[in-house]
Amino acid sequence: MSKYRTSEVLVAAVLVAPFVAIYGWMFIYPTIQMVQLSFTNAPLIGAGVWVGLTNYTRMFADKIFGAAVWNTAYFVLLTVVPGTAVALGIALMVSRLKGWLQSVILSLFFLPFVLPVTVVYLIWDWLLNVQFGILQQVITPIVGRPINVWRTIPWFMPFAALITIWWTNGFSILLFLAGLRNIPKELYEAAALDGGTRWQVFSRITWPLIWPVTVLCLTIQLILQLKIFDQVYLFAVGGRTQATMVLVQYIYEQAFQKNSGGYASAIAVALFVIVVAFSILQFQLLRIRGNRQ
């Protein structure tokens, strides 16, 4: 105990006790159990038998698992880069405004972000209702007929992505606004004196200086959207869910509808590995950024 003061260690023990108890019980234990369960044929509730790598070999041969990986990747592709680009555009618009107008406009863009996913689902299900939805007034002239978006496979993911961008973009907008505010005003004043055009100012000053925030937004969005479940599940209920299956949804289906806890855990391990890999990548990127400053 030479390195530590007993009283300080006791205080620390009391302070971290609730944290250690909860994280031990609700994070470390389930994580270990997930890995362990993935090597068994356990049902959702109850013990299973050790089956080695059977779940994993089954997973790689499983067409629906392949579809879930593909759909998740497709959803990520449709949301991450387009969403970040839209957020940057909005942030650039909002940052030009001043005073109350700026806060009102920002609130209008940000408000969807604070809403529960089921509210977002109900609203868009109504907007896109094939008979009475107001957005069919836009779709019909373009396509020639009303479209039942959630029952037409090629339309499903693009619309799920569109709604996700609408819903979650507020987060990236705030990060971009903070980033734009940190760009020194003098740079813009100097550019104005030199008679720089809007495009020159953007491409030579704003874009390079906002790039670190762009990388941050892209990685946060990437990790977030890999975990997609709620919207896709809600919009697909009652339809051909296998065609639009995403990874988390497949964990849910295997565990809670097919009662195979072991196989569901193996899929969860796959998700876990994918997300942790991207998180470590993000962590490294942030560290590089931190060291530069």
Place this chain on the structure above:
Amino acid sequence: MTSMATNISPMAGARRGLNVGHILLTALSIICALLWFFPLYWALVTSFRHDDETVKNFGLLPENPTLDGYLYVIQHSSLPIWYLNSTIVAVSVTIIAVFMAACAGYAISQLHFPGRRLLWWIILASFMVPAQALIVNHFIIIAGVKLLNTHAGTILPMLITPVTVIVYKQFFDSLPREFREAAVMDGANPFQLLFRVYLPMNWGVTTALAIITFIGAWNAFLWPFLAAQTERMMTVTVGITAVQDAFGVFYGRLMAGAVLAGLPVALAYIIFQKRVTQAITLSAGIKG
């Protein structure tokens, strides 16, 4: 600036051009914002329409505004109970998670004890591990202690909010050492230091984290959806869609339910706008 504009005439022309561009861009921003907000507006308008009007009136205002939709969902669905459940769950998660994070963040930042680095690594690890991957095991664990379909069972897995601990640790790290030394000179023990000196110095951080935790807990879908097995134990977020025939296919009622479910978090944002912004930039590690 005024003297420049009057003395140099070519500049005046350039400035007028700039003003036209400025006005056009401002108008574009307003139009985009209104379009972005339109889905929410449309839900609000629909919620005040009569049933027969929702399917034939595409006007921007209801013909005869009515509260029928709201009255129906309050009287004929479990919405009041779901509201109570959501309030119990979201408030408990907020209080427990923020308190736990403040204590742990303070200890990791300010105190020397064995296992400090290990704790920090656990926090960073839990930041990376997707909660969605743990749903099966959360379900097994909560079922094992017979807490499924209870408030406690819904709350427990939602207490893993590593970002709160990270933000607190960084906040305590940033405080000047002199405060600690001065307080210790005055005979303050480490508990008093945390609750009487450090936390009161900046309630803003705590408020910001509490609001964002509350919004997150109110909005949580996947775990509360799995944990609640009967209609009476659902949260609002789960209930408004899980119970298929709760409102029937009446869009006025459905939108009234949606408005009521989103109202608490929308109000929390509107009232505490600055704190929400602060919490988001803090949690992403950006200086606001």
